[in-house]
Amino acid sequence: MTLLFKLKQGFASNSLLVKLMISFLSVILVLAAFNAFSFLYLRNKLYDEIVRYNELGIKQTxxxxxxHFRLTQNMILSLTQSDRWIANIGILSDVSNNRRYDKVNEVKSDLFELYSNPFLHFDNFILYFKEGGYVLEKEGTSSMEDMFGSYYASEAYPPEFWSSFAADNYFMRILPAAVFTERSMNNVRSLGLQLPVVIKAAPYKEVYCIIMMNPRKLNTAYANTGEPFYILDEEGRTLYASHPFVEVRSPASYEKGKRHERSGGHYYFYEQGADTGFTYVRVAPIESIMSEMMKLNILLVTLLAAAVLVSVFGSALFSLRLNHPLKRIIATLERKQTMPVPASSVKEFAIISDRMSSIMNANERIQEDLDKKNSLVRQYAYTNKVKNIPMNLNLTELEDAVQLNEPYAAVLYEIGFTNTDSEYDQEIQLLRKLVHGLFAGLGEEPVTLQIEHNQLMSLLFQPGSIQEIHRVLNLLKELLQVEDYLCLTIAVSPIYPEDMPITLAYEQLLQLLKEKRLTGETQIIAEPRSPGTRALPLKVTQREELQSRLLSGSEDAVFEWVERHLEQLTKKDAPAADFLSYARGVAEQVEKALAKLNVPESAFDGKLHDYDALGRFYSADQYRQWFRELIRPAMFAIRARTETKDPITSFVTDYLNSHLREDINLDLVADKLNITPGYLSSYFKEKTGTNFSDYLNDLRIGRAKELLLNLELRIQDVASEVGYHNVNSFIRMFKRYSGITPGEYRKRNI
Incomplete structure (x- = not known):
């Protein structure tokens, strides 16, 4: 009787157990109804989702x-625009007459950088000189007939195809893929399926770059779904098909919003390339789609039934297990309010009370700590927003805290120190506090961030007028004048509207910082002082003049040239970026002079690549000291190299310099030294690192460049002065070594 009474009391309508059971069952029914509705709804939408998935897949492919095709075109375009490439291709186009076979290795080296790149999927890079009737590829040179008849033979592309090939008005043409083989006397080796890509080797009309691209590797990299895939060109021809047994179909039309059609037992998903105009097609069997839908239907029904059964059983068990301890806790609390509870019966509750008290105290401490760190978190959020860094997923709620909904101004500080050997982290933090304090009374609470190690940025909200901002900055400048170890470059923005992105404001301030002058003092820059200013490299004439002074070994001549150009930059109040560009140009010429004399790097301990210090310079005197440390050891190495020349080399170079107008050849100079021409040629190459003829032509072309700057001399006179008695030979040789004609050189440099 007592047990029956307890069961009735436990299952009373207002008991905890009944309420728990009803709550769990209600949740289960809602979830079951939601799952059933989702199943019925998704069953109708699943087919469209699978189609959309395939459409997205073909679009990504x-x-x-x-x-990939655009990258290939851009890389070849950049190669063909190189002056050295144009000159070399021009030489190789007429190699049967000029015999300049030494240029073959240079061109092969350029080609190697392309077909050796594993991400381009090039199996070979072939240069086809149509007029010369030969090709140049990674294995060397061969005739066009041997190349496409034996080494890269294909029924689709016989030698007759390439002999009559014309690129018309296309810069790049992609031809249908075909199987190529390598045929020898007793063996035929398959080279696999190749996708020929033909590109004009500009500016020469009859020279073509033929890239043998591996289409299967491309398919593996970009369309590796296991389903049939093929590509059609603009005329409907098949360029590549991954499964030859699948029917190749052209799309009937490209209706808006429709990129697929059904035919037979397959779905055909189409997409057209924006640049090439090719049609890309993925073929999906209908049986596989229906099979996946059936499997998914069965799985969803099974999971729904299992979830309902497990949920009902688990809710009943959990309700029973939860009901008993809760009733004891409630009973204990009720007894605690009315009468004393024995120690044995309230021990657990005392522990719970103690733990809750500890938790509340810990929460208070955590809250205090969070309040202290609130400003740091805000600065972190603003720093991410300035640098356009995505917010951490755990801190996405801070995004609302840094939304700009009011006008603001931004100030960027670039910090420079006169003594760069010391660390100034503490001084930077003190400066940050000073800046923040000065702007604290201007508008709303500002935010001062440390963007980089040597950069601070202040965001001023509702700052009033721009004049007030400049007043505070001028006060900061006056305060910093007593600190001789610190100089700031301050870029200040106008007052932006609330829709102005902080990232764009930061980029504009970075551009203003480029207007920094080498004054050694704190500068405030509010607008560009020289619109369109940009750091320009050294001119051709400047590089050649400096190169000649370096090779002369005269330290005074080099320092006079450097000092003169530094004075010019100082007089025109050039920004620091111009000084930096000028220093880089001088360092490059020093490096070229050392390389031209074959001076090893171990013999020079200067600062050829020490550019990090240049960005911290604040005066022209620092650049002068940097140039001294750069040039003096270099000139010592150059003089040491030139002074150790042997008598034979010295005689040859002196004779060539003094008899440059005469008809000079290797036999004549060897006869004057009473040695054989062959011995003199090998000896001169060993000592100088260059051939006798190349040295002579370099010397003549260099002297010709100097004479071409004199407008009173005709080109015929210049040719005669440097030993070319046939002006056509002079023009041809000048273009070979300079890449341009003498007339073009004179126009560019006068």
Whole structure:
């Protein structure tokens, strides 16, 4: 009777157990109804989702293919625009007459950098000189007939195809893929499926770059779904098909919003390339889609039934297990309010009370700590926003705290120290507090961030007028004048509207910092002082003049040239970026002079690549000291190199310099030294690192460049002065070594 009474009391309508059971069952019913509705709804939408998934997949594949073809075109375009490449291709186009076979290795080296890149999927890079009837590829040179008849033979592309090939108005043409083989006397080796890509080797019309691209590797990289895939060109021809047994179909039309069609037992998903105009097609069997849908339907029904059964059983068990301890806790609390509870019956509750008290105290301490760190977190959020760094997923709620909904101004400080050997982290933090304090009374609470190790940035909200900002900055400048070890470059923005992104404001301030002058004092820059200012490299004439002074070994001549140009930059109040560009140009010429004399790096301990210190310079005197440390050891190495020349080399160079107008050849100079021409040629190459003829032509072309700057001399006179008695030979040789004609050189440099 007592047990029955307890059961009735436990299952009363207002008991905890009944309420728990009803709550769990209600949640289960809601979830079951939601799952059933989702199943019925998704069953109708699943087919469209699978189609949309395939459409997205073919779109991503097309973007990857188009990017790959665009990258290939841009890399070849950049190569063909190189002056050295143009000159070398011009030489090799007429190699049967000029015999300049030494240029073959230079061109092969350029080609190697392309076909050796594993991400381009090039199996070979072939240069086809149509007029010369020969090709140049990674294995060397061969005739066009041997190349496409034996080494890269294909029924689709016989030698007759390439002999009659014309690129028309295309810069790049992609031809249908075909199987190529290598045929020898007793063996035929398959080279696999190749996708020929033909690109004009500008500016020469009859020279073509033929890239043998591996289409299967491209398919593996960009369309590796296991489903049939093929590419059609603009005329409907098949460029590549991954599964030859699948029917190749052209799309009937490209209706808006429709990129697929059904035919037979397959779905065809189409997408057209934006750059190439090719049609990319993925073929999905209908059986596989229906099979996946059936499997998914069965799985969803099974999971729904299992979830309902497990949930009902688990809710009943959990309700029973939860009901008993809760009733004891409630009973204990009720007894605690009315009468004393024995120690044995309230021990657990005392522990719980103690733990809750500890938790509340800990919460108070945590809250205090969070309040102290609130400003740091805000600065972190603003720093991320300035640098356009995505917010951590755990801190996305801070995004609302840094939303700009009011006008603001930004100030960027670039910190420089006169003594760079010391660390000034503490001084930077003190400066940050000083800046923050000065702007604290201007508008709302500002935010001062440390963007980089030597950069601070202040964000001023509702700052009033720009004049007030400049007043505070001028006060800061006056305060910093007593600190001789610190100089700031301050870029200040106008007052931006609330929709102005902070990232864009930061970029504009960085551009203003480039207007910094080498004054050694704190500067405030509010607008560009020289619109369109940009750091320009050394001119051709300047580089050649400095190169000649370096090779002369005269330290005074080099320092006079450097000092003169430093004075010019100082007089025109050039920004620091111009000084930096000028210093880099001088260092490059020093490096070239050392390389031209074959001076090893172990013999020079200067600062050829020490550019990090240049960005911290604040005066022209620092650049003068840097140049002294750069040039003096270099000149010592150059003089040491030139002074150790042997008598034979000295005689040859002196004779060539003094008899440059005469008809000079190797036999004549060897006869004057009473040695054989062959011995003199090898000896001169060993000592100087260059051939006799190349040295002579370099010397003549260099002297010709100096004479061409004199407008009173005709080109015929210049040719005669440097030993070329046939002006056509002079023009041809000048273009070979300079890449341009003498007339073009004179126009560029006068």
């Amino acid at each position: 097309v973007e990857s293919y188009e990017n």
